[in-house]
Every structure is written in structure tokens, then in C-alpha cells.
Amino acid sequence: MNKISCDICKDLIPLVKDNVASEDSYNLVKKHIDECNKCKDLFDENIEVNQNMNDEKVISKIKSQLILIALILVILGSVIGLGLSESEGMFYNILIMPIIGILAYSALRKKSYIVLLSMFAFIYLYHLIKYMIDGIFDKSQLVSSLMAPLLWTILYSGLCAIGMLIAFLLYIAFKKENK
Known part of the structure; x- marks a missing residue:
């Protein structure tokens, strides 16, 4: 089960951007956005979140x-x-x-x-x-x-x-x- 749906990817993108997702989730999202242009656009569209939250x-x-x-x-x-x-x-x-x-x-x-x-x-x-x-x-x-x-x-x-x-x-x- 290495493929995820677009809905799951959309749910995981904020977690990946906030740097709170697990390494597996991060890898799944990265793999998915390499193959899916819609999700890649959504990933690039989102406002960048400060990765180093205090x-x-x-x-x-x-x-x-x-x-x-x-x-x-x-x-x-x-x-x-x-x-x-x-x-x-x-x-x-x-x-x-x-x-x-x-x-x-x-x-x-x-x-x-x-x-x-x-x-x-x-x-x-x-x-x-x-x-x-x-x-x-x-x-x-x-x-x-x-x-x-x-x-x-x-x-x-x-x-x-x-x-x-x-x-x-x-x-x-x-x-x-x-x-």
C-alpha cells in the first residue's frame, strides 16, 4: 500500500508542512505529489508554515x-x-x-x-x-x-x-x- 488517494494526501499536506507528520506520511505525500499535479499545486499553493515552531x-x-x-x-x-x-x-x-x-x-x-x-x-x-x-x-x-x-x-x-x-x-x- 504505497499509493494514497488525493483525499488522504490533502489531509496529510498540512501535517507535512507543519513538520509534525511521521516520516512514512512525509514519504507518501512526497511520492504522491511527484505523480499528481493537482496535489502538487495544492502543496505549492499552501502558505508556508514556519518549520521551527518555538x-x-x-x-x-x-x-x-x-x-x-x-x-x-x-x-x-x-x-x-x-x-x-x-x-x-x-x-x-x-x-x-x-x-x-x-x-x-x-x-x-x-x-x-x-x-x-x-x-x-x-x-x-x-x-x-x-x-x-x-x-x-x-x-x-x-x-x-x-x-x-x-x-x-x-x-x-x-x-x-x-x-x-x-x-x-x-x-x-x-x-x-x-x-
């Missing part, structure tokens, strides 16, 4: 895209969690905030504390501004008014930290399992 660069790009997606999910989850804090669904935050922590640790590992600090500041400012708009902010008792949003901030940040702890423990457990 695996580290590809992995780095994929990793940065995953980090970006995780950060978008963290921000979106935080906004949804804060939105739920004013409704009947506020108890979903018991699930949402730890998931944000898990995503943050999974994406950022050692730098996941940045998400925790950002969430702390974001939630505090959100509730402080909300209390000012609602008229709960009392100028005569400035210290107690500034401390009022701290309860929500500690609660949500704590739930996020629990998620980070869960992700860290799972990471350790799976790391030891792979050894």
Missing part, C-alpha cells in the same frame, strides 16, 4: 490567554457577587467567592494575593460609596462610618481566601500524586 513561545501564549480568561472571570464573578449581595441571592456568594479564589490561584499561583487585595479594595470602596449614596454614611461618626463596609469586605475576601486555600491544597495534593 514550543515555549506557544505555551507561553496559551498560558497568558488562560490567565487573561481567569482574570476576566474573577472580575465578572466579583461584580456578580456584589450585585447579589443586595438581593435574595446573596447566599450564592458562599459559592461564587471561593470559586473566584480557586480561579485566581489556578491562574496566578504565587501572585494570587493580588486578586485578594484587589477584591478587598474593590469591595470596600463599593460598599463605602453605596453607603454614602444611601445616606448611611454619618459625618459625625467618621470612624464608625468607615468601618461599616469592612464587615462585607472581610466576609467576601475571606470566602475568596478560602477558595485560594482549597486550590492550593488541591495543587499540593495533585503535585505529590504525580511524583
Whole structure:
């Protein structure tokens, strides 16, 4: 079975051009395009692909895209969690905030504390501004008014930290399992 059909050749041409085909597939395609002008034209027509792909660069790009997606999910989850804090669904935050922590640790590992600090500041400012708009902010008792949003901030940040702890423990457990 040294001959292949044009359909098989068309399927193998991208693999040969990407330099990921086996030596046998490469030889079959080369032999086929020597005999078939249509497939030779198709082979010559295709855009040349860089034969020396840098695996580290590809992995780095994929990793940065995953980090970006995780950060978008963290921000979106935080906004949804804060939105739920004013409704009947506020108890979903018991699930949402730890998931944000898990995503943050999974994406950022050692730098996941940045998400925790950002969430702390974001939630505090959100509730402080909300209390000012609602008229709960009392100028005569400035210290107690500034401390009022701290309860929500500690609660949500704590739930996020629990998620980070869960992700860290799972990471350790799976790391030891792979050894």
C-alpha cells in the first residue's frame, strides 16, 4: 500500500508542512505529489508554515490567554457577587467567592494575593460609596462610618481566601500524586 488517494494526501499536506507528520506520511505525500499535479499545486499553493515552531513561545501564549480568561472571570464573578449581595441571592456568594479564589490561584499561583487585595479594595470602596449614596454614611461618626463596609469586605475576601486555600491544597495534593 504505497499509493494514497488525493483525499488522504490533502489531509496529510498540512501535517507535512507543519513538520509534525511521521516520516512514512512525509514519504507518501512526497511520492504522491511527484505523480499528481493537482496535489502538487495544492502543496505549492499552501502558505508556508514556519518549520521551527518555538514550543515555549506557544505555551507561553496559551498560558497568558488562560490567565487573561481567569482574570476576566474573577472580575465578572466579583461584580456578580456584589450585585447579589443586595438581593435574595446573596447566599450564592458562599459559592461564587471561593470559586473566584480557586480561579485566581489556578491562574496566578504565587501572585494570587493580588486578586485578594484587589477584591478587598474593590469591595470596600463599593460598599463605602453605596453607603454614602444611601445616606448611611454619618459625618459625625467618621470612624464608625468607615468601618461599616469592612464587615462585607472581610466576609467576601475571606470566602475568596478560602477558595485560594482549597486550590492550593488541591495543587499540593495533585503535585505529590504525580511524583
